[in-house]
Amino acid sequence: MTVIYERVALIGLGLIASSMAHAMRRCGSAREIVGTARSAETRKVAAEIGLCDHIVESAADAVADADLVVLCVPVGAMGAVAEEIAPHLKPGCTVTDVGSVKRAVFDAVTPHLPDNVTFIGGHPMAGTEHSGPRSGFAELFDDRWCLIVPSEDAAPEAIQTLISYWESLGSKCAQMEMDHHDLVCAVVSHAPHLIAYTMVGVADDLSRVTDSEVVNFSAAGFRDFTRIAASDPTMWRDVFLTNKDATLEILGRFTEELFALQRAIRQGDGEHLHDYFTRTREIRRGIIEAGQDTAAPNFGRAPGGQT
Amino acid sequence: MTVIYERVALIGLGLIASSMAHAMRRCGSAREIVGTARSAETRKVAAEIGLCDHIVESAADAVADADLVVLCVPVGAMGAVAEEIAPHLKPGCTVTDVGSVKRAVFDAVTPHLPDNVTFIGGHPMAGTEHSGPRSGFAELFDDRWCLIVPSEDAAPEAIQTLISYWESLGSKCAQMEMDHHDLVCAVVSHAPHLIAYTMVGVADDLSRVTDSEVVNFSAAGFRDFTRIAASDPTMWRDVFLTNKDATLEILGRFTEELFALQRAIRQGDGEHLHDYFTRTREIRRGIIEAGQDTAAPNFGRAPGGQT
Numbered sequence: 276m277t278v279i280y281e282r283v284a285l286i287g288l289g290l291i292a293s294s295m296a297h298a299m300r301r302c303g304s305a306r307e308i309v310g311t312a313r314s315a316e317t318r319k320v321a322a323e324i325g326l327c328d329h330i331v332e333s334a335a336d337a338v339a340d341a342d343l344v345v346l347c348v349p350v351g352a353m354g355a356v357a358e359e360i361a362p363h364l365k366p367g368c369t370v371t372d373v374g375s376v377k378r379a380v381f382d383a384v385t386p387h388l389p390d391n392v393t394f395i396g397g398h399p400m401a402g403t404e405h406s407g408p409r410s411g412f413a414e415l416f417d418d419r420w421c422l423i424v425p426s427e428d429a430a431p432e433a434i435q436t437l438i439s440y441w442e443s444l445g446s447k448c449a450q451m452e453m454d455h456h457d458l459v460c461a462v463v464s465h466a467p468h469l470i471a472y473t474m475v476g477v478a479d480d481l482s483r484v485t486d487s488e489v490v491n492f493s494a495a496g497f498r499d500f501t502r503i504a505a506s507d508p509t510m511w512r513d514v515f516l517t518n519k520d521a522t523l524e525i526l527g528r529f530t531e532e533l534f535a536l537q538r539a540i541r542q543g544d545g546e547h548l549h550d551y552f553t554r555t556r557e558i559r560r561g562i563i564e565a566g567q568d569t570a571a572p573n574f575g576r577a578p579g580g581q582t
Numbered sequence: 583m584t585v586i587y588e589r590v591a592l593i594g595l596g597l598i599a600s601s602m603a604h605a606m607r608r609c610g611s612a613r614e615i616v617g618t619a620r621s622a623e624t625r626k627v628a629a630e631i632g633l634c635d636h637i638v639e640s641a642a643d644a645v646a647d648a649d650l651v652v653l654c655v656p657v658g659a660m661g662a663v664a665e666e667i668a669p670h671l672k673p674g675c676t677v678t679d680v681g682s683v684k685r686a687v688f689d690a691v692t693p694h695l696p697d698n699v700t701f702i703g704g705h706p707m708a709g710t711e712h713s714g715p716r717s718g719f720a721e722l723f724d725d726r727w728c729l730i731v732p733s734e735d736a737a738p739e740a741i742q743t744l745i746s747y748w749e750s751l752g753s754k755c756a757q758m759e760m761d762h763h764d765l766v767c768a769v770v771s772h773a774p775h776l777i778a779y780t781m782v783g784v785a786d787d788l789s790r791v792t793d794s795e796v797v798n799f800s801a802a803g804f805r806d807f808t809r810i811a812a813s814d815p816t817m818w819r820d821v822f823l824t825n826k827d828a829t830l831e832i833l834g835r836f837t838e839e840l841f842a843l844q845r846a847i848r849q850g851d852g853e854h855l856h857d858y859f860t861r862t863r864e865i866r867r868g869i870i871e872a873g874q875d876t877a878a879p880n881f882g883r884a885p886g887g888q889t
Contacts, residue, residue, distance in 0.1 A: 404866065449798075458790065462784075462791050462804070463791075463795075463799045463800055463803065467781055467807055469840075470777055472859055473843055474773065474777060474836060475865050477769075477773075477835045477836050478865065480835070481832075481835070484765060486868065488766050488770075489766075490871075491727060492727055492767070493875070496810050498869060499809070500806075501862070501875075502806070502875070504862040504863070504865070505867075508859035508860045509856065512855040512856045512859065513852075516852055526844055528784045529780060530840070532780050533780045533833070536776060537830060537833055540826055541826065543826075548818070549819045551783055552818055552819065554786065555782040555783055556815065558782050558808050559808040565797045565798055568805050568808075
């Protein structure tokens with residue numbers, strides 16, 4: 276694999292950044308990787324496991340001479356980081372991010388950046404319920420989408436280089452307009468996460484159903500919710516606060532629909548329920564055909580529940 | 583493994599029954615397996631793949647001389663099957679079922695049964711999103727719970743024999759009172775399923791987000807919902823219609839909680855969101871410690887998304 280960026284700076288060393296480091300090592304698309312994190316403990320762990328070529332103490336130090344700067348901090352922290360690094364950026368470099376919301380990041384970051392750098396938003400649609408520098412692995416992005424959301428004045432060559440870089444990490448790339456991105460993600464990710472958090476919270480509150488029952492008998496549906504609801508609290512707080520409008524719109528639609536189904540249950544309208552459930556089954560088929568999940572039974576786990 | 587029942591009759595040959603047949607073959611706890619299904623096509627497939635020792639045309643034929651009769655039909659069909667088989671049951675046999683709701687099955691089935699047979703409800707807490715006689719596999723019940731819900735007058739020996747039988751298929755067993763069972767299942771299974779169906783339906787309705795975007799970018803949360811929402815429509819229609827009260831109660835709690843989180847988003851109350859998400863993360867830890875799921879990253883799928 277040829278080198279795409281000489282020097283890449285990772286600001287923040289959580290699941291996404293640490294997976295990027297492993298994936299860059301795998302493919303050799305960066306000659307040198309510099310990493311930093313706000314927490315001394317995180318920097319210490321990253322240094323111990325040899326995550327990057329250099330671990331430095333500040334974001335300002337990390338971006339010096341970097342050709343690509345990747346902001347891997349929670350969405351709510353992007354603006355402050357941009358302000359800190361702005362005076363130290365190499366002219367001509369590309370600044371990108373990996374946040375799940377794009378309009379808010381653009382609005383927070385770009386006012387700080389000098390004219391001689393290019394900002395291009397990025398959103399790798401991959402993750403696990405784990406976080407921190409030890410949680411990364413090289414295969415996280417393989418065959419997953421990375422959405423590229425350039426600002427209007429970004430040079431086509433800079434965009435193409437960033438796309439090549441994400442492809443070198445294993446991703447498929449698609450370009451998307453900023454506000455459309457935030458709506459799509461509200462549907463496929465943000466609203467589902469809030470709903471999962473809610474359901475898990477309800478189960479936790481119900482004193483008549485003891486904790487151990489919820490835990491023991493979770494296999495039939497609830498388990499998938501708990502996995503989603505175990506995702507990083509800070510990251511998700513920021514997602515909801517910064518993609519407020521789209522998330523609330525989708526949740527409004529969701530509630531409407533849920534009330535209609537509750538009424539069908541109350542009224543014993545089996546036909547309505549059956550029709551609805553038949554329709555939703557089709558979407559699942561599309562996802563399997565698109566290669567975004569497996570058709571293997573037992574909800575994708577190894578048969579026998581030995582997983 | 584010693585034989586526990588000489589002859590077992592499976593009424594209905596979907597995912598659960600076909601997995602039971604495979605698991606019985608694996609452990610040898612039944613000397614002879616008789617199966618039947620209402621649909622001629624299902625019986626034909628079952629015969630082709632050699633699922634049972636005998637495939638017969640009617641439930642009445644299937645139960646003749648059976649020591650254990652397992653009702654594996656949707657909850658709404660249990661009463662009619664009980665009426666059909668009642669005159670043909672072997673005196674002293676045990677009748678059980680595998681439905682996800684226990685009060686409604688008990689009320690539908692037991693009035694038809696003669697005094698010289700024992701009814702004991704059963705609920706194997708295992709499944710996949712697939713259905714039909716080809717979908718079964720021997721390992722489905724391994725290390726999963728099977729809830730045993732006996733009627734009050736069931737003989738302890740008959741209960742113990744049924745427990746031994748489910749253990750021979752790989753399950754762990756727990757006894758539970760009927761109405762408590764229905765409430766626990768509303769929390770861990772029925773409400774989560776309705777919520778997943780709803781969210782998938784909403785995504786399907788949103789014309790601004792095209793189908794292919796929903797499908798392509800499903801990896802971040804939505805995918806788990808579609809898997810749940812691909813479950814058998816008839817089975818789930820019957821679950822909601824027959825566990826109406828508990829499901830509606832839990833959905834009411836869910837809506838209340840969702841509205842509180844929506845308000846926190848609208849008001850920008852990040853602390854409320856962060857606290858809530860931190861709490862839900864704990865439940866997940868409990869589920870992993872209880873062995874009901876894996877801590878492997880990437881939401882339990884093989885790293886690299888090759889699954």
